[in-house]
Amino acid sequence: MSNSLGKLFQITSFGESHGDCVGVVIDGVPAGLAINVDEIQIEVDKRKSGAKAHTTPRREDDRIEIFSGIFNNFTTGAPICLVIWNKNIDSSEYERTRSKIRPGHADFTGFMKYGGFNDYRGGGRFSGRITAGHVMAGAIARKLISTIGIEVIGYTAELGGITAKLPKHKDIRQNISQSDVNCPDLAASKQMVALIQQAAEEGDSLGGVVECIGLNLPVGLGEPVFDTLEGELAKAIFAIPAVKGVEFGAGFGASRLRGSKNNDPFNIQSDQIRTTSNNCGGILGGISDGMPLHVRVAVKPTPSISLSQPTVNLDTMTNTSLEIRGRHDTCIVPRAVSVVEAMTCIVLADLALRAGIIPRVIKQ
Amino acid sequence: MSNSLGKLFQITSFGESHGDCVGVVIDGVPAGLAINVDEIQIEVDKRKSGAKAHTTPRREDDRIEIFSGIFNNFTTGAPICLVIWNKNIDSSEYERTRSKIRPGHADFTGFMKYGGFNDYRGGGRFSGRITAGHVMAGAIARKLISTIGIEVIGYTAELGGITAKLPKHKDIRQNISQSDVNCPDLAASKQMVALIQQAAEEGDSLGGVVECIGLNLPVGLGEPVFDTLEGELAKAIFAIPAVKGVEFGAGFGASRLRGSKNNDPFNIQSDQIRTTSNNCGGILGGISDGMPLHVRVAVKPTPSISLSQPTVNLDTMTNTSLEIRGRHDTCIVPRAVSVVEAMTCIVLADLALRAGIIPRVIKQ
Amino acid sequence: MSNSLGKLFQITSFGESHGDCVGVVIDGVPAGLAINVDEIQIEVDKRKSGAKAHTTPRREDDRIEIFSGIFNNFTTGAPICLVIWNKNIDSSEYERTRSKIRPGHADFTGFMKYGGFNDYRGGGRFSGRITAGHVMAGAIARKLISTIGIEVIGYTAELGGITAKLPKHKDIRQNISQSDVNCPDLAASKQMVALIQQAAEEGDSLGGVVECIGLNLPVGLGEPVFDTLEGELAKAIFAIPAVKGVEFGAGFGASRLRGSKNNDPFNIQSDQIRTTSNNCGGILGGISDGMPLHVRVAVKPTPSISLSQPTVNLDTMTNTSLEIRGRHDTCIVPRAVSVVEAMTCIVLADLALRAGIIPRVIKQ
């Protein structure tokens, strides 16, 4: 296992789905950053199931607790430990089906890698619930990068094959609260909701694409040749369970363009060098170029479905089938939005510190 | 800058396009691995321009030199330094157009990040030539993971929009040497070659998609939650200039499937647990599951084109236009194949060491 | 701040002296290690003030809590979070003298480095209490290295200038529980206790030397050229507040010997290569040589004394004097023994994993 991420803004994740808690330690946060517990709670609530229709109906009362690193509402320079307690855990279903490895989940690989000692309840360490820790860390990162003006906003760009129209930045901010699936194209949003309803009734699940945008990035974030802005973001985002693809700007589409179309011409805008298009997604040579950062993330359909699936019984080493009971998100894409945002904030915070753009003490 | 990659199998890259050399130090290679200089040379030759038609016609006589870490044809446990000298460098064109930042290149971001001190000749540290170092390191990694049976093969899956038929593993090995563009679908290969010819005549360039496959991986490679197999591979592959997207298995396509179609059912094959499909690309929960690893890589069209492009003159801060002279690859996708293979080998070597699957001393 | 230590066995420390808690996350512990909460509690109790005479009389009721990473009494491969709550904290004295920087403490450097945002209560992050976290992590490390037979024992070798006779290993284990100062030379122990009594009455404090011994180390721990066994141990041990010197084997004494006396001759003992003396402290070329590891640690006298000291008032920037009230250890050397042991166990665990000597799954 390797549960730390980042070089100067470094997060260390701990906890399990059905253990005592999910938590994170954030090291390297500059001293003097004003932090209010509610600012972190808001981000965690965004991710929370039950916040909106059509995700897990069980109610998670996720109150965050600050254990260290914040004193008189300012960061101290010391590591910040944040925890959410797990409550009302019922592991009986996992005990019942324990020997049957769930397709699309980490039951098999986890069992093999950890010699059967891994906590299998609720997926244990592989559960999407672990990302609550990422989101807490992301809230601190978001606050930190806001001191240099960076804003990070994400949305559901595609769900079950339904594609949202490309939104303007202000539409994302305005419309997203009106959508049950975090999609600013409200017409598409309605279709997505209907499709989730239908898939849920069929006992099946859906995937989609999250797009995340970073605004007001300075030129210079990214540490080539290995710690590129793309590479660091991709690594962080692949830590979100169910992510199977990451692309920047025109991405896979760029591979079908000619150079004359794909190259973003430079020109001078308000005395600054900008590009007139943004196929590169705000990144050239692995370094932010001052244009908006664009990253798109492919999320596979939720592997937990109630339809019967062929699988193997680990105890008897025989073929069998499995029906997963209980309530699971039909589509996690809307919830993944806040996690993709969090990972983006975390990486930008780390790279801004590494580039020397954010100082070691924040002076308000 | 950050020029080291990997935790136990760690490579450190150095050199510039028009400097003295391109080199790499590889630390953490177990002692006792038999290494012949020719094995490394073969990989470098694969990447070399001029090896096949339609890539850069200039001839690079890239003889690798071993500076350290290998004694009596075996690794010693000490760091291995490998170097290729740069020869017959002509930087006059770069001097001529120095103040005009090339669209699609790192000229602008490099200038800004390094305060104008960066070596701009031939793209300096951002040049594709730097990947010759990655390929040397990849050759060592390839030899190391072959001791546990892993094989890594890549090919051109798509070029300028032309898609190769999905090949069988043996076809990749057999056909690729007959293709000028590293495409085992020889019919598609012919079309790709013709398209390159045409784009070259038009002064334009093409992109494409590289697919890379890992065979015979043990179950257990990948260190979640942050150092997942996907995340580590993606980060390494984004260190290749021009890569704008990475996906695993069904990738972005998976986001449009239902769970019942995307989940790979388990069954028992020859007393081993395998899946009957491989939409997950051989990775579950960030850990290899024993099925073939599948990664697909989007490569943007070469940014160096001879068509005129709008850009900015850094010295005068005025809008201008640029025509890039000299000979450049119309499409780097065929050459990128060996680099994607190299990065894959490097990551697998690191993760196999981290999983304790490769010992610290190799005993033949 | 940098609060993580280790490469494969990695600990991340958090918490403050007068905050909610002191805690540690331990990542990289192999799955399958049997862990009982009492085993960790025993180590924490050893460090605890009040356990023996002449250290801080205040009673710390330090019950450890396991938050993650242990399931059914075995490690799971997931990160282990351990916490001790801070109770009955009275920060009034620190509030009273806040502006007067305490000589010998980190008040001044902490204030300067963190822009005055650091938690000054009880020394905050610089307090010796933070080492309770190190000791919890050390307990896990101790259990892990015991699986390959390694034993780590420490003792007070010198206190206030009184030197203990060099003990036999079995005497350390037997006598130490009879000494109030963790000194196996019981005659010297009595003198040390008397000296502490005297210094306490005078409002002054004492320092000393801790010796720590590692038994049954395999040959091969240490990763030169930079991560030597000496270097890794020294770095870890200097994380203990008040440590000002570290030496191995004959140490500074070796610098006054001739080579013919200092070199440890090899010979064959029970079919194994051993040295007939151990001036090198069990380390050659930065790597364990199979002989007992010997490290000696200089601990400065407790900086908190009740005698009046000249200092500066930060608010007024004027010279002033300070008398520190409250109860403080007259000598922390006896308590430092368990912390030095803990750091030694942590480093040996990390290096044993790095050398591939401890597997990724422990099979009992």
Add this chain to the structure above:
Amino acid sequence: MSNSLGKLFQITSFGESHGDCVGVVIDGVPAGLAINVDEIQIEVDKRKSGAKAHTTPRREDDRIEIFSGIFNNFTTGAPICLVIWNKNIDSSEYERTRSKIRPGHADFTGFMKYGGFNDYRGGGRFSGRITAGHVMAGAIARKLISTIGIEVIGYTAELGGITAKLPKHKDIRQNISQSDVNCPDLAASKQMVALIQQAAEEGDSLGGVVECIGLNLPVGLGEPVFDTLEGELAKAIFAIPAVKGVEFGAGFGASRLRGSKNNDPFNIQSDQIRTTSNNCGGILGGISDGMPLHVRVAVKPTPSISLSQPTVNLDTMTNTSLEIRGRHDTCIVPRAVSVVEAMTCIVLADLALRAGIIPRVIKQ
């Protein structure tokens, strides 16, 4: 093996004593630092044997070569690779005695750890010659920290038991060039030279103590709780072969002082907070306090002596004896001075970058 050191100013060492070369890659050097090859050469020459009497008489013609990272005499932000070629190597003596492990050397531990594959010629990777790479990196670090006014000076404080009088800083700079053993106390220097002569005639060797001083350090270098200034320096210095002890300020002597004597009182000097004594060696809480840094390093006597020593024959696994022929330094302490200085510069450069005190681009 682990051959990289540092987090932001990161050096990677390679090469062997009797291989092609000794080299180093330095990553993370800010762009815009003026570097002249002669500045590096001067430092390497200081370390060079033959530069002064009584060290190895063989003449090393160590001309450094810059392979990358410097363009038009300024650093570019790219990794800097520096190399010294090994010339006139005669390995015959090592071939002759190969099976006899040399007491006090790493022959035994190296053989065991690397399964016999290690390059044994001249000690291979464990040779003191490797420190030539450290010194090259140290020259770059020295130049970098000079941009914020830091000066690092070292000297022979003790040799074979002869102790130099504590020098004033200006005496170190002035007198050291007049001493054949880098000792500014010229009377002691004469005695040391005579003692070396005598030990050489007896076929024996001597050790000693190097003191290194850092002047004009800003307050704030050091990243507790684990990456303390003491810990980072100690780790780096223990990478020098033959070092067996490291202490700061009063060091082991502090352990025998009372708190009232050891605490350094604060007062205001020229509007700045300073201490009136410096028992802490310029470090409080693991962070520089603005006073001179004092570190003392115990160097064991050279293990290579011409007197006969009992040892073991690895091939036959029998007891035997060994006489080491050839010319070896009777005492390496004078040469170690420049290496201790180099390691100190390297650590200070890294910590100054980590503290945000040195910017990412140097503007002259």
